[in-house]
Amino acid sequence: MTHQVRAVVARSKGAPVSLETIVVPDPGPGEALVKVEACGVCHTDLHYREGGISDDFPFLLGHEAAGVVESVGEGVTEVAPGDFVVLNWRAVCGNCRACLRGRPWYCFATHNAKQKMTLTDGTELSPALGIGAFAEKTLVAAGQCTKVDRAASAAAAGLLGCGVMAGIGAAINTGQVGRGDSVAVIGCGGVGDAAIAGARLAGAARIIAVDIDDRKLATARKLGATHTVNSKETDPVDAVRELTGGFGADVVIEAVGRPETYRQAFYARDLAGTVVLVGVPTPEMKLELPLLDVFGRGGSLKSSWYGDCLPSRDFPMLIDLYLQGRLDLDAFVTETIALDDVEKAFERMHHGDVLRSVVVL
Ligand code: APR
Ligand code: ZN
Ligand code: ZN
Numbered sequence: 001m002t003h004q005v006r007a008v009v010a011r012s013k014g015a016p017v018s019l020e021t022i023v024v025p026d027p028g029p030g031e032a033l034v035k036v037e038a039c040g041v042c043h044t045d046l047h048y049r050e051g052g053i054s055d056d057f058p059f060l061l062g063h064e065a066a067g068v069v070e071s072v073g074e075g076v077t078e079v080a081p082g083d084f085v086v087l088n089w090r091a092v093c094g095n096c097r098a099c100l101r102g103r104p105w106y107c108f109a110t111h112n113a114k115q116k117m118t119l120t121d122g123t124e125l126s127p128a129l130g131i132g133a134f135a136e137k138t139l140v141a142a143g144q145c146t147k148v149d150r151a152a153s154a155a156a157a158g159l160l161g162c163g164v165m166a167g168i169g170a171a172i173n174t175g176q177v178g179r180g181d182s183v184a185v186i187g188c189g190g191v192g193d194a195a196i197a198g199a200r201l202a203g204a205a206r207i208i209a210v211d212i213d214d215r216k217l218a219t220a221r222k223l224g225a226t227h228t229v230n231s232k233e234t235d236p237v238d239a240v241r242e243l244t245g246g247f248g249a250d251v252v253i254e255a256v257g258r259p260e261t262y263r264q265a266f267y268a269r270d271l272a273g274t275v276v277l278v279g280v281p282t283p284e285m286k287l288e289l290p291l292l293d294v295f296g297r298g299g300s301l302k303s304s305w306y307g308d309c310l311p312s313r314d315f316p317m318l319i320d321l322y323l324q325g326r327l328d329l330d331a332f333v334t335e336t337i338a339l340d341d342v343e344k345a346f347e348r349m350h351h352g353d354v355l356r357s358v359v360v361l
Contacts, residue, residue, distance in 0.1 A: 169307015
C-alpha cells in the first residue's frame with residue numbers, strides 16, 4: 001500500500017518551495033512510517049533549497065520533527081505503532097569502529113529508509129538529512145526514531161532532532177561543562193541559545209553570552225546567560241577575561257562559524273580550558289594563529305557533531321527535564337505555522353527575528 005500526503009518540496013535550485021502531493025510507501029524491513037505532528041524550520045532546509053548541499057533535486061524538506069509511529073516494517077523492534085517519537089538524521093549501526101569505540105555520532109554506516117518517497121509522477125524525492133518531515137507522513141529507518149514521553153508538545157520535542165540538540169550537546173557532551181564552570185557562548189542564535197540552556201543544566205556558575213545583536217542577547221538572558229557582551233561594542237576576549245577573574249572561561253562554545261569568532265573562542269578560554277566549535281565555516285575560510293599560542297595554551301579544541309549526541313540516551317533524558325520545567329524548550333519556538341508557510345518562515349529567518357518557526361500539522 002502507499003499513502004498520498006501533502007508535503008513541502010524544493011523542486012529546483014533557488015526556486016521557492018511548493019506544497020505537493022507525495023507518495024509514501026508502507027514501511028519495508030527495518031523501516032517506520034511516521035505521522036508527523038511538528039517539524040521545525042532550520043537553516044539547513046534553506047541550504048538544500050539553494051542547492052548548497054547537493055544537486056539531488058527535488059528535495060523533500062524538513063528534519064527537526066516529532067510524530068507518532070503509524071506502522072513498522074518487518075523485524076522492527078526499536079519502536080511500535082502508537083509510539084511518540086523524535087526523529088534523528090542518523091540511525092547508527094552499532095558495529096563500526098566509531099560505534100564500538102563509544103563515539104556513535106561519528107558512525108561510518110548510518111542508514112535511512114531504503115524505499116523512496118516520490119512525487120505522484122514517480123519522480124524520486126531526496127529527503128533532507130534522510131528525514132523529509134515537512135509532510136503529513138514520512139518514511140524513515142526505525143533506528144531514526146526515538147520514543148519519548150507523550151506528554152511533551154510535539155513542537156518542542158521535534159527541536160531536539162537538530163539545532164537545539166547540537167547546542168545543548170555542545171555544552172553537556174562535547175564541552176563536558178561541570179558544576180561551577182564559567183562558560184562563554186559566542187553567537188546566540190538557536191544553537192548558541194541551546195548551548196546556554198545546556199550550560200545552565202550542567203550547573204555552570206557563569207554563562208557569558210556574546211553576540212553582535214542586542215535582541216539576541218536579551219533572549220540569551222532568558223535562557224540562562226548571567227552576563228552579556230555585545231562584541232560590536234566591546235572586545236569579547238577582554239570582556240570574558242574580565243568576567244572570569246582574568247583567566248578566561250573554562251569552556252568557550254563557538255556557534256557562529258566565522259574566522260573572527262573562531263579566533264575569539266581560541267583566546268577567550270582559560271589556559272587549560274576547552275573550546276567547542278559548533279559553528280560551521282565555509283570551505284574557503286582560514287584562520288592563522290601564532291604557533292606559540294597554540295602550543296602555549298593547554299586545554300583542548302574540539303568540534304561538536306550534532307552535539308555528540310546519542311539520541312536513545314539524550315532525547316528521553318532532555319524531554320524528562322523539559323517536562324519537569326528544568327529545560328525550557330518552548331522558549332525556542334517563536335511561532336507555529338502551517339505547512340504552506342515554510343517559504344515565509346525562510347524569509348523571517350533572514351531577518352533574524354525568530355529562533356525557530358515550527359510547522360504544526
Ligand atoms: N560575533 C558574534 N555573534 C555573531 C557574529 C559575530 N561576528 N556574527 C553573527 N553572530 C550571531 C548572530 O547575530 C546570531 O545571533 O550569531 C548568531 C547566529 O545564529 P543563527 O543565524 O540563528 O544560526 P544558528 O541556527 O544558531 O546556527 C549557528 O551553528 O550549527 C551551526 O550551521 C550552524 O554555523 C551555524 C551555527
Ligand atoms: Zn556505526
Ligand atoms: Zn537542522
